[in-house]
Amino acid sequence: MYHAIVRRRIRQLFDAVNQGDAEPVLEQFAPRFEHSFLGDHALSGTRRTLAATRRWYERLYRLLPDIHFDLREVLVSGGPWNTIVVVAWNETNSGTDGVRTHNQGYHVVHLSWGRASRLVICPDTAGLKATLDRLARAGNEEAHAAPIVDI
Numbered sequence: 001m002y003h004a005i006v007r008r009r010i011r012q013l014f015d016a017v018n019q020g021d022a023e024p025v026l027e028q029f030a031p032r033f034e035h036s037f038l039g040d041h042a043l044s045g046t047r048r049t050l051a052a053t054r055r056w057y058e059r060l061y062r063l064l065p066d067i068h069f070d071l072r073e074v075l076v077s078g079g080p081w082n083t084i085v086v087v088a089w090n091e092t093n094s095g096t097d098g099v100r101t102h103n104q105g106y107h108v109v110h111l112s113w114g115r116a117s118r119l120v121i122c123p124d125t126a127g128l129k130a131t132l133d134r135l136a137r138a139g140n141e142e143a144h145a146a147p148i149v150d151i
């Protein structure tokens with residue numbers, strides 16, 4: 001039963017992101033958390049504060065305003081005190097230049113008593129970097145900005 005509840009909640013959070021609303025995701029973080037995105041580009045890096053993580057989601061929506069995730073699989077393991085969730089997804093977006101692109105990847109989430117203490121986003125970084133490079137060539141300077149990180 002617990003795993004079904006977690007799967008449903010994860011799907012709801014992705015639905016919110018698909019609608020351009022990161023607030024439900026931000027509300028799920030534990031007081032101490034880590035939000036990481038793999039790679040070396042404008043969306044990469046690690047954040048440990050809500051302020052930096054909010055700025056990251058704001059950048060995500062500025063760069064990929066119609067980003068949409070289709071979940072392939074949501075795997076849940078563990079009890080409420082130590083839950084690991086792996087989400088396999090396909091993602092589409094039009095970027096700020098209107099060119100439709102596709103990507104795929106995984107989110108790995110560690111939950112403790114329903115709160116996210118760690119979120120690691122693992123996309124196809126080569127595909128994302130190509131999209132960001134294309135956006136920069138089209139004049140979007142933020143596509144090549146330094147990652148949003150904090151200590």
